Amino acid sequence: MNKSVILGAATVACLSAGAAAAGTLDDVKARGKLNCGVASGLVGFATPDANGEWGGFDVAVCRAVAAAVLGDPKAVEFVPTTGKTRFTALASGEIDMLARNTTWTFSRDVDLKFTFVGVNYYDGQGFMVPKELGVSSAKELDGATVCIQTGTTTELNLADFFRTNGISYEPVPIETNAEAQQQYLAGACDVYTTDASGLAATRAAFEAPNDHTVLPEIISKEPLGPLVRHGDNEWGDVVRWTLNALITAEELGVTSANVAEMAAGTENPEVNRLLGSEGSLGEMLGLDAEWAKRAVMAGGNYGEVFEKNIGENTPIGLARGLNAQYTDGGLIYSPPFR
Amino acid sequence: MTTLTDPPKESFRLSMLIYDTRYRSATIQVVALMGFMLAAAWLIDNTITNLESLGKTITFGFFTEPAGYDINQRLLDYQSRDTHLRAALVGLLNTLTVAVLGCITATVVGVLVGVLRLSKNWIVAKIMTVYVEIFRNVPVLLWIVLVFALVSESTPHPKTFKGVDTGAVVVTNRGTYLPEFLFSNSLGDLSFFGASSLRFNVSLDLIAFLVVLFGGLFVSRKIKRSADAVQEATGIRPATWWKRLAVIALPIAALLYALGFHLGYAELKGFNFKGGTHLRNSLLALWLALSLYTAAFIAEIVRGGILAISHGQTEAAGALGLRSGRIMSLVVLPQALRVIIPPMISNYLNLTKNSSLAIAVGYMDITGTLGGITMNQTGRELECVLLLMAVYLIISLSISGVMNVYNSRVKLVER
Numbered sequence: 221m222n223k224s225v226i227l228g229a230a231t232v233a234c235l236s237a238g239a240a241a242a243g244t245l246d247d248v249k250a251r252g253k254l255n256c257g258v259a260s261g262l263v264g265f266a267t268p269d270a271n272g273e274w275g276g277f278d279v280a281v282c283r284a285v286a287a288a289v290l291g292d293p294k295a296v297e298f299v300p301t302t303g304k305t306r307f308t309a310l311a312s313g314e315i316d317m318l319a320r321n322t323t324w325t326f327s328r329d330v331d332l333k334f335t336f337v338g339v340n341y342y343d344g345q346g347f348m349v350p351k352e353l354g355v356s357s358a359k360e361l362d363g364a365t366v367c368i369q370t371g372t373t374t375e376l377n378l379a380d381f382f383r384t385n386g387i388s389y390e391p392v393p394i395e396t397n398a399e400a401q402q403q404y405l406a407g408a409c410d411v412y413t414t415d416a417s418g419l420a421a422t423r424a425a426f427e428a429p430n431d432h433t434v435l436p437e438i439i440s441k442e443p444l445g446p447l448v449r450h451g452d453n454e455w456g457d458v459v460r461w462t463l464n465a466l467i468t469a470e471e472l473g474v475t476s477a478n479v480a481e482m483a484a485g486t487e488n489p490e491v492n493r494l495l496g497s498e499g500s501l502g503e504m505l506g507l508d509a510e511w512a513k514r515a516v517m518a519g520g521n522y523g524e525v526f527e528k529n530i531g532e533n534t535p536i537g538l539a540r541g542l543n544a545q546y547t548d549g550g551l552i553y554s555p556p557f558r
Numbered sequence: 559m560t561t562l563t564d565p566p567k568e569s570f571r572l573s574m575l576i577y578d579t580r581y582r583s584a585t586i587q588v589v590a591l592m593g594f595m596l597a598a599a600w601l602i603d604n605t606i607t608n609l610e611s612l613g614k615t616i617t618f619g620f621f622t623e624p625a626g627y628d629i630n631q632r633l634l635d636y637q638s639r640d641t642h643l644r645a646a647l648v649g650l651l652n653t654l655t656v657a658v659l660g661c662i663t664a665t666v667v668g669v670l671v672g673v674l675r676l677s678k679n680w681i682v683a684k685i686m687t688v689y690v691e692i693f694r695n696v697p698v699l700l701w702i703v704l705v706f707a708l709v710s711e712s713t714p715h716p717k718t719f720k721g722v723d724t725g726a727v728v729v730t731n732r733g734t735y736l737p738e739f740l741f742s743n744s745l746g747d748l749s750f751f752g753a754s755s756l757r758f759n760v761s762l763d764l765i766a767f768l769v770v771l772f773g774g775l776f777v778s779r780k781i782k783r784s785a786d787a788v789q790e791a792t793g794i795r796p797a798t799w800w801k802r803l804a805v806i807a808l809p810i811a812a813l814l815y816a817l818g819f820h821l822g823y824a825e826l827k828g829f830n831f832k833g834g835t836h837l838r839n840s841l842l843a844l845w846l847a848l849s850l851y852t853a854a855f856i857a858e859i860v861r862g863g864i865l866a867i868s869h870g871q872t873e874a875a876g877a878l879g880l881r882s883g884r885i886m887s888l889v890v891l892p893q894a895l896r897v898i899i900p901p902m903i904s905n906y907l908n909l910t911k912n913s914s915l916a917i918a919v920g921y922m923d924i925t926g927t928l929g930g931i932t933m934n935q936t937g938r939e940l941e942c943v944l945l946l947m948a949v950y951l952i953i954s955l956s957i958s959g960v961m962n963v964y965n966s967r968v969k970l971v972e973r
Contacts, residue, residue, distance in 0.1 A: 332937035363828040371934035378628040379638035407715045
C-alpha cells in the first residue's frame with residue numbers, strides 16, 4: 221500500500237513535470253487559476269487586506285492577466301515571494317508570472333533566462349532616514365548602519381554608491397520589507413534603502429510618517445516590471461499585451477467606467493481593435509475578442525490602477541512623475557494595437 | 559578399462575534465484591540496488607533535461623566575478639569588488655566562528671547544567687530541569703529570533719551615549735563593543751597567496767604570543783613531572799603552583815610589554831561607535847541561542863553519562879579515602895566520558911548545521927553569502943546549493959573525525 225502511494229506520487233510528479241513543458245497559457249486555462257508571484261507584503265504594491273484579499277499596484281497586473289485569460293480577475297493564486305525566492309519560484313514553474321517590483325536588468329533577462337514583458341513602474345533607489353538625524357544628503361551617511369533587503373539589485377547599487385563616494389557603511393541584511401521596517405523603526409539601522417516607491421509605501425505604513433524623510437539622491441535606474449520564463453513566447457505575449465492594454469486604455473481614455481459602453485463600438489478604430497469590436501487581435505493571442513475589455517474592467521486602466529493604489533490621494537502619495545503617459549511627459553508608452 | 563563418471567551436477571536454474579535460500583538474499587539486494595540506481599538516474603536525468611530546456615548549463619565561472627555586495631562581519635579583508643569566491647570564504651569563516659564559539663559555550667553550560675541537575679539541592683535541580691525542558695522542546699529558530707529581539711530591543715541606541723563616558727564595554731542595540739587588543743610595536747602581518755581570492759594575513763604578534771604561551775605550558779609540564787617524581791619517591795608533593803604560574807605568566811607579560819600592548823576602546827563617532835571589537839547583535843543572538851539550545855541536550859547527555867556509572871564506584875573510591883571532588887574528577891567523569899562523547903559528537907554537528915539559520919537574524923554565514931546573496935545575484939541555484947552541501951559535509955566530517963580520535967583515546971582499552 222505504501223509503495224503504491226509512493227509510486228502514485230512519483231507518477232504525479234512526472235506528469236506535472238511533463239505538463240510544465242507545455243504552453244503556460246494552456247496550463248493556466250486548464251487549471252482555471254493563474255499562479256502569480258507577488259511581494260510578501262508591500263503596502264500599495266502587493267498586500268492582503270483585512271479579509272485576506274490581495275490588492276495593490278502589482279497585484280492589479282495579475283488580476284488583469286487573470287481577467288484577460290480566464291475571464292475572472294479573482295481566479296488568481298497569489299504566491300508571496302521574497303527577494304531571494306522569487307526567481308527560483310518562477311524558474312521552477314511554481315508561478316506562471318512574477319509581478320513583484322522586480323528590476324529589469326541585463327543579467328536577469330539574459331543569464332537567468334527570464335523575459336521582462338515591460339515596465340509598469342519606473343523607479344530608482346533612494347534612502348530614508350529619521351528627520352532627527354539631521355541628514356540632508358546621502359553623501360553625509362559616512363559610517364551609517366544601513367538596512368537593506370538581501371537578494372536585490374539595491375544591495376549592489378548601495379555597495380557601488382558608497383564605494384564610489386569613498387564613504388563607509390555597515391550593511392544589515394534583511395529578508396523582507398516588513399522585517400526591514402521593524403528594524404529601522406527599532407533603530408537597529410540609521411538608514412533604510414530600497415526603491416523610492418518602496419520607501420514611500422513603507423513610510424506610509426508608519427505611525428508617524430512625517431518623522432522620516434526620503435533623501436533627494438536617487439542612485440540608480442530601477443525599471444520594475446512583470447516577468448515570465450524565457451522560451452514561452454505565447455505566454456509572454458499574453459502578459460506583455462495585457463500590460464500594454466492597460467496603458468493604451470489610459471492613453472485612449474478607456475476607463476473601467478466607460479469600457480462597457482465603448483466596447484460596443486466607437487469612432488476610434490484603435491479603441492475598437494483594443495476592445496475587440498473590430499479585428500481579431502484577441503484570437504491572435506489565443507484568447508477571445510473581449511480579453512482587453514475584461515482586463516480593463518478588472519481594476520481600471522493603468523492610470524486608474526496607479527491612482528487607486530499608490531497615487532497622490534493614497535497614503536503612499538506617489539506623483540506620476542516618470543510614470544506619466546508619454547503624452548504628459550512621462551515614460552509610459554505602449555506600442556500600438558494594430 | 560574403467561570409466562569414471564561424476565555424479566550428475568545439479569544444473570543452475572533461473573528459478574533458484576528466488577526459491578533457493580543460497581541465492582535469495584543476493585537477488586533481493588541486486589534488485590534493490592538496481593531500483594535505487596534507476597531512481598537516482600531518473601532524478602539526475604530529469605535535472606539535466608530540465609536545465610537544458612531552460613538553456614542553463616552547470617558552470618562555476620561566476621566564482622571569479624566580482625561579488626558586488628558588502629558583508630558586515632568579516633574576518634578576512636573584503637570589499638564589494640572582491641570575487642564571489644572570497645565572499646564565500648568570508649561566510650565560511652563566519653560559520654566556523656559561530657560554530658566554534660557555540661560548541662565551547664554549549665559544552666561549558668551543558669556540563670554545568672547536567673551536573674547541577676543531579677544536585678541534592680532540590681531547587682537547583684528543579685531549575686535545571688525547567689531550563690532543559692524549555693530549551694529542548696522549542697524550535698531553535700524561535701530561540702534565535704527571541705534572543706535577537708531581546709538584545710536589540712532592550713539595549714540603548716548608540717546616540718544615547720552622546721557625551722557620556724562609555725568605558726570599556728559598550729552595549730548598544732547594534733551590538734556590543736569590547737576593548738580591542740592593540741600593539742604599538744607590532745611585528746606586522748604575514749601575508750599568504752598574494753592578491754588572489756584566497757589571500758589571508760596572519761598576525762605575527764599572535765604567532766609570537768602563541769609560541770611563548772606553548773613554551774610556558776611546556777616548561778610548566780616539566781615542573782609538574784619532576785614534582786610527580788618527587789612525590790613518587792618521597793610521598794611528599796612539593797608546592798609548585800607558583801613556579802608553574804610564573805613560567806607561563808612572566809614571559810607573556812614580558813612579550814606584551816615589548817610589543818607595546820594596550821587596549822583600544824570603542825568611541826562614538828558620527829552614527830556609530832568606531833574601534834573596539836564589535837560583536838554584532840546577529841552574532842550574539844545566534845551564538846547565545848544555539849549554545850543554550852544545544853546545552854540543554856548536552857546536559858541530558860552528561861547527566862545520563864554520570865548516572866550510567868555504578869554507585870559502587872563512588873562508594874569504593876570513598877572507602878579509599880578520596881574527597882568527593884576527587885571522586886568526581888578521578889573516578890566518575892573519566893568513565894562517564896566514554897558514554898558521553900559519542901552523542902556529544904552529534905550535538906556538535908547539530909549546532910554547526912543549525913548555524914545555517916543565521917539568515918533569520920541577518921548574520922552573514924556561508925548560507926547567507928554563497929547560498930543567499932551569491933546564489934540570488936548569479937542565479938546559479940544548483941551549483942551554489944551543491945557547493946553549500948559539500949561545505950557542510952566537509953565541516954561535519956572534520957568535526958566527527960576529530961571527535962572520533964578523542965573518543966578512541968578515552969574509551970575502554972580492552973586487553
